[in-house]
Amino acid sequence: MDLQLLKVAHKCLDFFFDRPLQEKQRVQRKLGDHCGYASSFTNRFSSKLPWKETLSFRYCDDGQQALNIVESYFLDAMGEDFRESGKVLQKYSEAMSSLSLKIMELLGTSLGVKAKHFREFFTRNDSIMRLNYYPPCQKPDLTLGTGPHTDPTSLTILHQDHVGGLEVYVNGKWHSVPPNPEAFVVNIGDTFMALSNGIYKSCLHRAIVNSRTPRKSIAFFLCPKMDKVVSPPEELVSFDNPRMFPDFTWSELLEFTQIHYRSDMKTLDAFAKWLIHQRDDQKTAA
Ligand SMILES: C=C1C[C@]23C[C@H]1CC[C@H]2[C@]1(C)CCC[C@@](C)(C(=O)O)[C@H]1[C@@H]3C(=O)O
Ligand SMILES: O=C(O)CCC(=O)C(=O)O
Numbered sequence: 001m002d003l004q005l006l007k008v009a010h011k012c013l014d015f016f017f018d019r020p021l022q023e024k025q026r027v028q029r030k031l032g033d034h035c036g037y038a039s040s041f042t043n044r045f046s047s048k049l050p051w052k053e054t055l056s057f058r059y060c061d062d063g064q065q066a067l068n069i070v071e072s073y074f075l076d077a078m079g080e081d082f083r084e085s086g087k088v089l090q091k092y093s094e095a096m097s098s099l100s101l102k103i104m105e106l107l108g109t110s111l112g113v114k115a116k117h118f119r120e121f122f123t124r125n126d127s128i129m130r131l132n133y134y135p136p137c138q139k140p141d142l143t144l145g146t147g148p149h150t151d152p153t154s155l156t157i158l159h160q161d162h163v164g165g166l167e168v169y170v171n172g173k174w175h176s177v178p179p180n181p182e183a184f185v186v187n188i189g190d191t192f193m194a195l196s197n198g199i200y201k202s203c204l205h206r207a208i209v210n211s212r213t214p215r216k217s218i219a220f221f222l223c224p225k226m227d228k229v230v231s232p233p234e235e236l237v238s239f240d241n242p243r244m245f246p247d248f249t250w251s252e253l254l255e256f257t258q259i260h261y262r263s264d265m266k267t268l269d270a271f272a273k274w275l276i277h278q279r280d281d282q283k284t285a286a
């Protein structure tokens, strides 16, 4: 990824969040939907108030080529002023998707499965891009930009700006991830933890805020197609390492996080219990 594209993508983030609230709310996120504008002032977060505004949108790759879904979203949803932003963020998303597939090859090799196994699983993907804007907070210790959670998605490629605020929970302590505007932070999500039968663990992280400077980050969440069944390759299941999670589709987990459960540090365990309960109910009803 060339650094110029990174810089311009952050300018697009600033351009959106600088708009008046009324204009941002033209793409207000609806309950149950993962796309659109959300903030502490909207019902999405009424339960736990994170100190941030977010804009989330889909990126789709059908395997042969990227669909121009990002470009169209900005133009159709936000109008002519956002045509350039749509083009830039489309390019940024395509670069993230291609980087994700290369990382999937490395993860496959590291697990002793074919390098192409996970790459092929995600070649067609229906991923999520998210722009995060964290305003300064007068009492930063009384809130959080994003509470402790693991990403329910498969792989996250995050770019944080120079301000810093991302923390990961390791060995019983929160550790700051020093900002490096020329680097990405890559973390494993719950879906890849299930795909690796628990060998890779999803990473518990959070974002803190400060009283002086706005902080921004851009997250690319790699997700398989909605109907793709998440099931580990047989090489990763053995007597010593039995199945940790039931088979599920990404669409089932996404629905769970959007309608039934706000992602936190126990999302996948809560989801597995909920799913088994749902399936038992369906069997009883049948
Ligand atoms: C599938 C998703 C749900 C969230 C956005 C993507 C991946 C990360 C998830 C999230 C950021 C985890 C923390 C809680 C959350 C509610 C948030 O702070 O935005 C989560 C996102 C969401 O449900 O909107
Ligand atoms: O802004 C950050 O540094 C982290 C954001 C995050 O964890 C998320 O959006 O899932």
Ligand SMILES: [Fe+2]
Pocket (backbone or CB within 6 Å): 149, 150, 151, 156, 205
């Ligand atoms: Fe996250």
